[in-house]
Ligand SMILES: Cc1cc2nc3c(=O)[nH]c(=O)nc-3n(C[C@H](O)[C@H](O)[C@H](O)COP(=O)(O)OP(=O)(O)OC[C@H]3O[C@@H](n4cnc5c(N)ncnc54)[C@H](O)[C@@H]3O)c2cc1C
């Protein structure tokens with residue numbers, strides 16, 4: 710696969726506040742310095758892109774490996790938007806946040822991965838976004854909206870409470886930037902580090918009308934969805950989840966992103982990142998990022 714050069718149209722920080730995220734899989738914390746939306750002109754990718762696909766972005770000379778980022782939006786001018794969190798120690802995301810309009814950025818020349826798939830007879834979609842997982846679900850919500858489907862979006866973000874104890878909504882993707890015409894429910898998790906509270910929004914009845922469920926968030930959230938299906942009202946629903954694994958090549962060559970599924974070992978970059986929830990063997994999954 711070749712590289713193509715895209716041009717930065719704009720690059721804006723849309724979530725300003727600092728967040729300390731506790732990594733529940735490994736004993737460490739990392740700060741997120743904020744979240745940015747960058748628009749890149751790259752018509753080849755914009756024309757082909759489907760919700761759930763991602764791009765591999767070359768993040769400057771100091772980063773040997775490209776960084777995988779989901780396609781967040783596309784427009785008719787041939788632009789794609791990426792919505793990304795910048796880690797305090799993240800060389801690639803920091804570099805990307807410093808690009809200015811007119812700069813060039815190299816990408817692999819195609820949108821990668823399989824993307825989400827909406828069944829032709831689905832009328833009601835339930836989207837479950839944990840934190841930055843809103844990125845590809847935004848694109849899916851837009852596409853579903855264009856087809857006249859009813860969309861319900863549940864979203865949650867880890868984040869600290871204000872000293873007053875009040876939860877801090879600024880950790881969230883701004884409400885006014887969300888696609889119009891969708892039913893949005895929001896929750897912010899608390900300072901005690903409890904994660905995946907977006908699942909608390911799945912109260913009895915919430916998922917009843919959903920023909921399909923689409924989720925993007927941390928592996929711990931998916932594991933909980935798989936374990937508590939009945940309780941969360943998800944039993945019998947088709948559920949697609951977008952997996953995040955540390956990637957090297959993005960092309961199915963290096964095997965860095967291998968996961969065990971019911972039909973054998975799969976590469977998240979090539980066979981995913983979207984999988985049926987029940988396909989992944991959650992007990993054997995070791996998240997590597
Ligand atoms: C399919 C896919 C889609 C993604 N989409 C988004 C998105 O839309 N927005 C967003 O903010 N983040 C997204 N991520 C996570 C994003 O790729 C990482 O946050 C980013 O690569 C970190 O790079 P860094 O240089 O700042 O961090 P560093 O820690 O310096 O990265 C070091 C290496 O680890 C890899 N790495 C680190 N964290 C992750 C991670 N969480 N997932 C995968 N690789 C990682 C990097 O690619 C790099 O090779 C996605 C990951 C995958 C696999």
Ligand code: FES
Pocket residue numbers: 955956957958959960961962963964965966967976977978979
């Ligand atoms: S990232 Fe190399 S095989 Fe998936």
